[in-house]
Amino acid sequence: MDFRFDLIANYAPFFLKGTLLTIGFSVASIILGTILGLLIGLGEMMRNKKLAAPFRVYVTLFRGTPLLVQIMIIHFGFVPLFIGETNVYISGIAALSLNSAAYVAEIFRAGIQSLDRGQMEAARSLGMTHVQAMQHVIIPQAFKRMIPALGNEFIVLIKDSSLVSVIAAPELMYWGNAMQGQYYRPWEPYLTTAFIYLILTMVCDFLLRKLERRLATE
Amino acid sequence: MIRVENLKKSFGDHEVLKDITVSIAEKEVVVVIGPSGSGKSTFLRCLNRLEEITSGHVYINGMDIADPKVNINKIREDVGMVFQLFNLFPHKSVLENIMLAPMKVKKVSKEVAEEKALRLLEKVGLKDKANVYPESLSGGQKQRVAIARALAMEPKVMLFDEPTSALDPEMVGEVLEVMKELAQEGMTMVVVTHEMGFAREVGDRVLFMDGGYIVEENKPELLFGNPQHERTKAFLSKVL
Numbered sequence A: 001m002d003f004r005f006d007l008i009a010n011y012a013p014f015f016l017k018g019t020l021l022t023i024g025f026s027v028a029s030i031i032l033g034t035i036l037g038l039l040i041g042l043g044e045m046m047r048n049k050k051l052a053a054p055f056r057v058y059v060t061l062f063r064g065t066p067l068l069v070q071i072m073i074i075h076f077g078f079v080p081l082f083i084g085e086t087n088v089y090i091s092g093i094a095a096l097s098l099n100s101a102a103y104v105a106e107i108f109r110a111g112i113q114s115l116d117r118g119q120m121e122a123a124r125s126l127g128m129t130h131v132q133a134m135q136h137v138i139i140p141q142a143f144k145r146m147i148p149a150l151g152n153e154f155i156v157l158i159k160d161s162s163l164v165s166v167i168a169a170p171e172l173m174y175w176g177n178a179m180q181g182q183y184y185r186p187w188e189p190y191l192t193t194a195f196i197y198l199i200l201t202m203v204c205d206f207l208l209r210k211l212e213r214r215l216a217t218e
Numbered sequence B: 001m002i003r004v005e006n007l008k009k010s011f012g013d014h015e016v017l018k019d020i021t022v023s024i025a026e027k028e029v030v031v032v033i034g035p036s037g038s039g040k041s042t043f044l045r046c047l048n049r050l051e052e053i054t055s056g057h058v059y060i061n062g063m064d065i066a067d068p069k070v071n072i073n074k075i076r077e078d079v080g081m082v083f084q085l086f087n088l089f090p091h092k093s094v095l096e097n098i099m100l101a102p103m104k105v106k107k108v109s110k111e112v113a114e115e116k117a118l119r120l121l122e123k124v125g126l127k128d129k130a131n132v133y134p135e136s137l138s139g140g141q142k143q144r145v146a147i148a149r150a151l152a153m154e155p156k157v158m159l160f161d162e163p164t165s166a167l168d169p170e171m172v173g174e175v176l177e178v179m180k181e182l183a184q185e186g187m188t189m190v191v192v193t194h195e196m197g198f199a200r201e202v203g204d205r206v207l208f209m210d211g212g213y214i215v216e217e218n219k220p221e222l223l224f225g226n227p228q229h230e231r232t233k234a235f236l237s238k239v240l
């Protein structure tokens, strides 16, 4: 087997563009998914079961169906419904964020429920409202505990962003496929693609570990 | 100050408080004793509605906290609570633990809250621990910080739920000393404890609870010296 680095060099500009878009999809979806996930997690924990129900249904739906199917439904169904045309960027970010939010909500809920009930009681006994107690006592502690699981979710999200190649969003996987289609060679396109994903997830892992260490010493 | 009328509390179909009626006067120190599972903690937690009240009335300064319309947060500002397991906020320094509620609830400025917190730390003998985190404190120190944290809201009543039960024996004294000082300053206190020495020395009145009732109440010397009920006698013979 001869490994043609020159072909990879030819494709380098496309891989670069694709990588940037993968980073863009991932960062946007991590931010939106985390914010949305926190809100959904809070919604799920509302004491009023009727109000909490829609949030639980949301989590069940997004965790119980394949991301690939969600991408299709959002891209061909919801996005045209709302904006009148398809748009791979909106579809990609929407699908990845909405999907990730369901997992973040569960991570957040587990983080809060792992805290001792006495923390909430102490805060409430001092006259704090439920919201104040959540804001100043519960969420900061839960957040610290969430970081490892949340980091895991971010890494999954970076890898899963490759699925949006099926709607022809020109990200990393898309260009890997394109190169394979052009040269009919399996190794160069897919090993390069895999290698770049590996770098991205390792950087993400490194940053999270740093954050975790900083919070631990605080 | 506190008036409890026909208080009942059930968890599901398990009735834990069966019919409690009792009044506590201003500046009074009431000690609650009784076997484990008799409902002492539940009774105390009904006094600031950490437990929902199933039926009956609990008046704090004339306000019935069993009424769902009452602003419970406002009332809790006047009712401090100290827990068996301290429940300090581990992500905040000792000083921040004490300053948090005055700043967020009473909207006191940072400067004023800090000055007050330092004064309270001095009072409980821990001024040098202001900037450490709770995890580096001993149990006795943690409980003294928890007392200071509750006092920072300037409560009119303090509730203590077995404040020394989780402590090593050599640390019990330092916490009881702070509580005694508080009683001498005229704080109204309701204290669940197994420290019979404290009950005798500091208590104005002792309530003996068993099976969800207040079986007997009296001045400490009378309750300990001349118990009237069989169950009180049986309990005291085990703990004294």
Ligand SMILES: Nc1ncnc2c1ncn2[C@@H]1O[C@H](COP(=O)(O)OP(=O)(O)O)[C@@H](O)[C@H]1O
Pocket: B011, B014, B016, B034, B035, B036, B037, B038, B039, B040, B041, B042, B043
């Ligand atoms: N949150 C709860 N849910 C169900 N049962 C409870 C709860 N809290 C207390 N109990 C029950 O109420 C009874 C009295 O408990 P408690 O007030 O803690 O007693 P004590 O403080 O005197 O030991 C016990 O039988 C206990 O199991």
Ligand SMILES: [Mg+2]
Pocket: B040, B041, B042, B162
């Ligand atoms: Mg108890």
